[in-house]
Every structure is written in structure tokens, then in C-alpha cells.
Amino acid sequence: MPKLRLPKIPDSVVPAPLRKPAKPGRGGLPKGQAPADLKTAPPERQTDVQRLGDKAKDAPADVLAWVDQRTGATGFLTGMLYRKVPKGTNWFYTLGSATLFAFIVQAVTGVFLAMFYTPSATQAYASISHINNEVPLGALVHGMHKWGSSVMVILIFLHMGRTFFFGAYKYPRELNWVIGVVLLILTMTMAFTGYLLPFDQRSFWASIVGININGTGPIVGPYLSDFLRAGPELGATTLSRFYAIHMLLVPGAIIALIGAHMYLVVKLGTTAPPWVRAEKPKVATPVAELDAGVEGNGAGPSNGASAT
Amino acid sequence: MKPQDKQAYLEEYELLKKKGKPFFPYAVLKDSAMALIVVVVIIAMSVILGAEQGPKADPTSTTYVPRPEWYFFFLFEVLRVIKPPELVPIATIGIPTICMVLLLLLPFYDRGAERRPERRPIATTAGIFTIIAMGYLTFLGATSGSPTEIDMEVAPQYEAGKEVVAGAGCLACHKIGENGNHGPGPDLTHIASRVPRAAIIRSVEIGPGIMPSFRDLPQKKLDELSDFLSSLD
Numbered sequence: 001m002p003k004l005r006l007p008k009i010p011d012s013v014v015p016a017p018l019r020k021p022a023k024p025g026r027g028g029l030p031k032g033q034a035p036a037d038l039k040t041a042p043p044e045r046q047t048d049v050q051r052l053g054d055k056a057k058d059a060p061a062d063v064l065a066w067v068d069q070r071t072g073a074t075g076f077l078t079g080m081l082y083r084k085v086p087k088g089t090n091w092f093y094t095l096g097s098a099t100l101f102a103f104i105v106q107a108v109t110g111v112f113l114a115m116f117y118t119p120s121a122t123q124a125y126a127s128i129s130h131i132n133n134e135v136p137l138g139a140l141v142h143g144m145h146k147w148g149s150s151v152m153v154i155l156i157f158l159h160m161g162r163t164f165f166f167g168a169y170k171y172p173r174e175l176n177w178v179i180g181v182v183l184l185i186l187t188m189t190m191a192f193t194g195y196l197l198p199f200d201q202r203s204f205w206a207s208i209v210g211i212n213i214n215g216t217g218p219i220v221g222p223y224l225s226d227f228l229r230a231g232p233e234l235g236a237t238t239l240s241r242f243y244a245i246h247m248l249l250v251p252g253a254i255i256a257l258i259g260a261h262m263y264l265v266v267k268l269g270t271t272a273p274p275w276v277r278a279e280k281p282k283v284a285t286p287v288a289e290l291d292a293g294v295e296g297n298g299a300g301p302s303n304g305a306s307a308t
Numbered sequence: 309m310k311p312q313d314k315q316a317y318l319e320e321y322e323l324l325k326k327k328g329k330p331f332f333p334y335a336v337l338k339d340s341a342m343a344l345i346v347v348v349v350i351i352a353m354s355v356i357l358g359a360e361q362g363p364k365a366d367p368t369s370t371t372y373v374p375r376p377e378w379y380f381f382f383l384f385e386v387l388r389v390i391k392p393p394e395l396v397p398i399a400t401i402g403i404p405t406i407c408m409v410l411l412l413l414l415p416f417y418d419r420g421a422e423r424r425p426e427r428r429p430i431a432t433t434a435g436i437f438t439i440i441a442m443g444y445l446t447f448l449g450a451t452s453g454s455p456t457e458i459d460m461e462v463a464p465q466y467e468a469g470k471e472v473v474a475g476a477g478c479l480a481c482h483k484i485g486e487n488g489n490h491g492p493g494p495d496l497t498h499i500a501s502r503v504p505r506a507a508i509i510r511s512v513e514i515g516p517g518i519m520p521s522f523r524d525l526p527q528k529k530l531d532e533l534s535d536f537l538s539s540l541d
Contacts, residue, residue: 081332086324089335094342101343105350125364132361143354151350153379164414164435167423171309171317174415181412188380195377204365205477205520206376212518213387217401233367269325274423278323 080266088276092166095159096265100258102152106190107251109145117197119243121236124199149191156184168271176264179257186254193246196239207242208234313421367524375480381449382442387492387518388452389445396492396517458487462536469536472529476522484540493519500541509534 046054068074085093116135118127131138160180163169169177196207211234215225230237309317329335376384383404390399418431425432458474473479479488483495499508512533515521525533 081336082330084325084328085331085335086321087327088324089328091338091342093335094338097339098342098346101346102350105347121365125361128361132359139359140351140354143357143359144350146359147353147357148350149377150379151346151353155346161435161439165425165432167425167428167431169415170418170421170423171314171415177415178412181408185408191377191379198361199365200362201365202362202375204367208520209518210376210380212515212520213400216397216517217405218397221397221401269321271423272321272324272328274425276324278320278327 083266083269085270086272086276087278088272089270090273092162092273093270095155095162099152099155099159100262102148102155103254103258105148106145106152109141109148110247110251112141113145114247119197119240121199121239124197124239128198128200149194152187153191156187160184166271167274173264173268173271176261176268179261179264183254183257183261186250186257189250190246190254193242193250196242197246199239204234207238211238309419309421317421368526378446378450382445384492385445385449385452388448388490393494393517399492400518452489458484460485460487463539466536466539469532469534469539472525472533473536476525476533481519496537496540498541500538505534505538508537 064074113131116127116131116138118124128142131142133139163177163180192207192210195210196203211225211228214228215221217224228238228241230241386399386403387396390396390403418428420428422428458470458479460470462470473484478484478493478496481491481493482488483490483497485497488496503511509530511519512525512530513521513523515523522530522533
């Protein structure tokens with residue numbers, strides 16, 4: 001795979017919060033020294049319009065500075081955006097963010113479905129027909145939500161496989177593995193509870209078997225299946241309960257845990273592939289050059305020359 | 309992992325990081341490309357495969373075979389592999405729970421410093437074995453038929469009952485002669501020689517274990533079904 005190389009980003013592309021532009025007329029010259037053009041021609045007085053224009057130009061930076069003063073957010077943002085990812089980072093490392101993106105697709109399509117879905121045993125089926133047949137793009141969004149769950153489950157397993165085979169769950173990232181496994185269980189809970197919501201024959205009978213399977217568990221099993229069924233038979237109360245779990249309880253927990261998962265990713269950093277080493281033993285790199293490369297973007301020698 | 313191993317790892321990681329590239333824009337670009345692929349795949353699947361509704365849920369209707377979403381097939385197949393009724397709780401809850409606990413606690417019992425897969429033979433073998441097992445069980449689940457027809461000769465008075473059994477999807481979990489799936493439910497080929505008619509009716513109505521209850525079937529169909537099943541000796 002060819003190495004990804006990008007040109008150095010010009011300053012103008014760097015997001016505004018990360019550098020406050022110098023105000024016109026300030027900076028540049030030492031105190032007390034007039035700019036050259038001041039000696040020949042006095043500056044024109046700024047009109048109100050010009051002054052307003054200058055203020056408008058500064059407004060975004062001022063607003064961001066205001067927010068930053070109260071939150072310290074830009075420090076966090078710069079730290080997060082410009083933190084270095086270790087040498088050797090490859091396409092396998094996109095699986096986690098791809099899983100997150102699949103979750104975002106599920107969340108967005110889910111919100112739109114919720115606008116038209118009725119969680120009642122008598123109306124659920126009709127509301128899904130309405131979404132599929134009458135709501136503009138309803139069938140597309142419903143299909144995306146249905147197949148997005150498969151994509152998310154596949155991605156979560158691939159992400160877990162990468163973490164497992166690269167040994168990325170080892171010190172110091174043990175806790176993030178634990179959070180990840182809980183996220184896997186919660187995702188499967190979403191899949192199970194979401195399956196009943198269309199309330200067709202497939203979802204109805206599969207949910208009965210699923211609830212019965214939970215019921216065979218030792219000690220807690222019967223209580224668990226009673227809780228899920230919410231009554232002697234699978235029916236209206238079961239549907240409301242699955243809906244609440246699917247819409248409120250589990251998504252809330254997933255969002256909170258994704259936050260914790262990503263906080264730890266940023267704090268601890270992503271791993272390098274296990275076979276990548278910092279020094280290549282065969283190519284002898286002079287220590288001085290290595291240091292220069294690390295410290296000052298390879299500009300070391302020229303600086304030295306200009307100093308003499 | 310010994311303290312010096314931890315220290316060595318952190319130092320090595322610090323060096324790797326110094327030689328790396330900033331998250332923005334390099335990693336962000338790859339992540340965005342992947343996100344684009346994900347959303348394109350999801351939309352394509354939605355357009356091609358759609359999300360058609362099945363028939364409306366109906367407790368009194370018997371024309372559906374319960375089937376979970378495909379990524380639960382491997383769990384469902386464990387039930388087919390482990391058959392004896394007294395072991396069913398082990399298959400339903402025991403094995404999945406044990407696997408989940410093992411998965412959750414992985415970093416606490418695999419504490420070696422080595423990270424390269426080729427130098428962790430036990431972990432790598434276990435991982436590959438798990439993937440093959442889950443893949444195989446999913447394949448079994450995907451290919452196991454959900455037949456709603458029974459191909460066997462019966463006396464004319466049991467013909468109606470045979471149709472009820474076929475339509476109710478009993479064969480998703482039971483075998484009758486050459487028809488149906490081998491589990492999770494018991495083989496019904498010679499059910500009448502083991503279980504009296506009254507017990508068969510009770511099982512159909514209660515739905516013991518993971519079996520759904522069929523008490524909402526019309527009485528006539530229940531009678532026909534029990535006639536047919538109690539003729540299988």
C-alpha cells in the first residue's frame with residue numbers, strides 16, 4: 001500500500017480556533033517605531049464602516065476566545081487533533097471509527113423512524129407500512145436502519161479482532177477492552193430489542209423464542225424472561241418495554257460508554273502494529289540526525305549555519 | 309507484565325509516537341474515507357435488499373418459523389449441538405455467559421508482554437478457532453432450512469394434522485423422519501412411543517423450555533396436530 005503523503009497544510013486551512021489572527025495595525029513593529037509609510041503619508045482616518053468591517057473580521061476569533069476563556073476547549077481540541085498517531089498506523093485502525101460512524105447512522109435513521117413509528121401492538125405494524133409506503137424516503141431510511149445494524153455488528157467484530165490479534169488490549173489499555181466488550185453486549189441488546197419493533201410474524205415468534213431462551217438460565221433466568229415479557233404473554237406491554245429499552249436505556253448507555261472509550265483512546269493513544277519498532281536495527285541512523293528529525297522538522301543544520 | 313516491561317513499552321511507544329504523523333489530517337482522512345464506504349454500503353444494502361414487512365404478528369396464526377437475525381444464528385446453533393434437555397440451560401445461558409466473561413476479563417489473564425500474534429501461539433490459535441467456530445455455526449444456521457412441508461406418507465385421517473405441523477413451523481426445531489432440523493427440540497419421529505397423547509397436547513399448549521406456546525391455535529387444529537403426532541410411533 002503506498003504511503004499516504006499530504007502537502008504541509010497552509011496556515012489558512014488550520015481551523016480558526018487554533019490561531020487567532022493578528023489584528024490589523026498591531027504587531028509587526030517594535031514599540032515606538034513608526035512604519036515606513038507613516039513618515040510619508042498620514043494614514044487615512046477609518047470610517048465607521050471600515051471599523052465595523054474590522055470588528056466583523058475579528059468577531060469569530062473573539063467569540064472563540066470568549067468560549068475558550070470559559071471552557072478551555074481549544075486546548076483540548078488542538079491536543080486531540082494534532083496528537084501524533086504512532087508510526088505504522090494503517091487502514092486496520094479505521095475500524096473503530098467506522099463502527100462509531102455506523103452507530104451515528106443508526107442514531108440518525110432511528111430518530112427519523114421514531115417520528116413515524118407507533119409503539120403499540122395494534123398500530124406498530126400499520127405505522128411501519130406507512131413508513132415503507134407513504135413517507136418520502138421512508139423505505140430507504142427503514143432499510144438503512146435494518147441493514148445498518150448488520151454492518152455495525154460486522155464492524156464491531158472486525159474492530160475487536162484487530163484489537164485481539166494486535167495485542168492492543170494489553171497494558172495500559174486493559175480498561176478500554178472491558179468497555180469495548182460491554183459496548184458489544186449493548187449492541188447485541190439493541191439488535192435483540194429492535195427485532196420485535198416491526199411487529200410482524202418473524203419478529204413476534206423470534207422474540208418469543210429469544211425470551212424463552214433467557215428464561216432457561218439458572219436462578220435469574222425466569223426473572224429475566226418475566227421482565228422482558230412484561231406480562232404472561234408477549235403483547236402490547238412487551239412491545240412498549242422493548243421500545244423503551246431500544247430507544248432510551250441502551251442508546252444512553254452506549255453513548256456514555258463510547259464517550260469513555262474515546263476519552264481513553266485520546267488519553268492513551270492508539271497502538272502501533274505489534275511488529276513495528278521505533279528503530280530499524282539494520283539502517284544505522286546517526287543519533288544527531290535522529291534527534292534533529294524529532295526536534296525541529298529537519299531544519300537543524302540550516303539553523304546552525306545561519307547562526308555562525 | 310513486569311514493571312520493567314511496562315516501562316519498556318511506554319518508552320518504545322513514546323518513540324513510535326514521535327515518528328508518527330499528526331491525527332489531523334492523516335488519520336482523519338483515512339477515517340473519513342472509511343466512513344464514506346460505510347454509509348455507501350448501508351445505502352446500497354437498503355436500496356438492493358430493502359426492508360419489506362412480513363405478515364402481521366398474529367399469536368393465533370401458525371404460518372411462521374421463528375428465525376433470529378443472522379448474527380444470532382451462532383447462538384441458536386449452539387442449541388442444536390447440545391441436545392439433552394437437562395443440558396439446555398448450559399447451551400442457552402451457560403456457554404454464552406462463560407464466553408462473555410472470558411472475553412471481558414481477557415486483559416487480566418493474558419498479561420504477557422508479547423504483542424506479536426505469531427509469538428502468542430495460544431492466544432492466536434484460540435482467536436482463530438473462535439472465528440472458525442462462529443463462522444461455521446453461522447453457516448449452519450444460514451443453511452438450515454425453515455421447511456414448511458413434510459414429505460412423508462401418512463394415513464388419510466392424519467393428513468390434516470401433518471399440514472398443521474408443517475404450517476406451524478415445528479420442523480424449525482424438530483425432526484420428523486427425514487424432514488426438519490436436528491434440534492434444538494427433540495426428534496419427533498417416534499414421539500408417540502415415548503410420550504402419551506395427553507402429554508403431547510400439554511407440551512404444545514405450554515411450550516416447555518424455549519419452545520413457544522401454541523395454545524392460541526384453534527381447537528380443531530390442536531386436535532388434528534395431536535392426532536398426527538400421536539400416530540408417530
